[in-house]
Amino acid sequence: MNATPSPFLQQVLQEATPPTSPLVLANGVTAIWHDGSAIELRPANLAASASHILLSCGVHGNETAPIEVVDGILADIASGQLALRHPLLVLFGNPEAMRCGERYLDYDLNRLFNRAYLQHPGLRESKRAAILEQHADRFFQQAKPAGKRLHYDLHTAIRGSVYEKFAIYPFLQQRQHDRAQLAWLKHCGIEAVLLHSKPANTFSYYTSHAHQADAFTLELGKARPFGENDLSRFTGIDLALRQLLSDSTPPLPDYQHDDIPLFRAKYDLIKHSEDFRLHLSSGVENFTLLPDGFVIADDGSQRYIASGGDERILFPNPTVKPGLRAGIVVEPTRL
Numbered sequence: 001m002n003a004t005p006s007p008f009l010q011q012v013l014q015e016a017t018p019p020t021s022p023l024v025l026a027n028g029v030t031a032i033w034h035d036g037s038a039i040e041l042r043p044a045n046l047a048a049s050a051s052h053i054l055l056s057c058g059v060h061g062n063e064t065a066p067i068e069v070v071d072g073i074l075a076d077i078a079s080g081q082l083a084l085r086h087p088l089l090v091l092f093g094n095p096e097a098m099r100c101g102e103r104y105l106d107y108d109l110n111r112l113f114n115r116a117y118l119q120h121p122g123l124r125e126s127k128r129a130a131i132l133e134q135h136a137d138r139f140f141q142q143a144k145p146a147g148k149r150l151h152y153d154l155h156t157a158i159r160g161s162v163y164e165k166f167a168i169y170p171f172l173q174q175r176q177h178d179r180a181q182l183a184w185l186k187h188c189g190i191e192a193v194l195l196h197s198k199p200a201n202t203f204s205y206y207t208s209h210a211h212q213a214d215a216f217t218l219e220l221g222k223a224r225p226f227g228e229n230d231l232s233r234f235t236g237i238d239l240a241l242r243q244l245l246s247d248s249t250p251p252l253p254d255y256q257h258d259d260i261p262l263f264r265a266k267y268d269l270i271k272h273s274e275d276f277r278l279h280l281s282s283g284v285e286n287f288t289l290l291p292d293g294f295v296i297a298d299d300g301s302q303r304y305i306a307s308g309g310d311e312r313i314l315f316p317n318p319t320v321k322p323g324l325r326a327g328i329v330v331e332p333t334r335l
């Protein structure tokens, strides 16, 4: 991985005007800037079975490690060190927030996809969500029926996690979970997968639902500022993405049911009032086990009590506004 930003990331961070005509890079790869934060790379010769691969990073602007991983990949494609065999679209999700080192400016961008931005007009992130959906639409509409549509939305989490690297598999409506994708996630070093059981306003749900993409939100560790990431902790995903893009993934064993712990959302902890109290420390890790009978939270007369001893807490956040989700209680599941 590269220690200094490639010209691609420098372009995004410096808000430079992108090249208006396509550039031909090493190995005949064509680079097209669709705007200052969306770059499409197309190899010279495409197999009919080529996948369309979307990598998004910086949807939360302060989650820098995935940005650096993707940028290193772009740099190595540009120099010819990494062969590209599939059309690749890289979207830097929230460049303004990236430049400020903030998670977001007006509103959490990853709650505004799936047309939710229409309910929040005027926010800077609403404008971004609409633009990102358009980029994804245009890209995936070019995919041939024989080719896969893949989207990995790369994040790092605010808090620590019992499973340091985990994936969120968006709700699939009637579609089946893809075992080859689960095997590939294991190959990336993903340690747990949450199978979502309802629609969400996330980027990965949008591409999964609108384009039948194999789409995932990947949480790859803890968020740190640019330059302070220990990129050695990201070698699993970095290598797996490079193999995917260059068609050099080794044969992977079939997914077996206990290869990665799978969880499903059991219920949301809803903060109904300012009386809401979460009985977990502020530093509690994602996927912390909740003992049977433990009072997770109370809210006036309502109490949330853990049952069974195998429930776990995910994304606890008691500081949300009343009416919003203050955490998810998950439980083990299988396909």
Ligand SMILES: [Zn+2]
Residues within 6 Å of the ligand: 059, 060, 063, 155, 156, 157
């Ligand atoms: Zn994030």
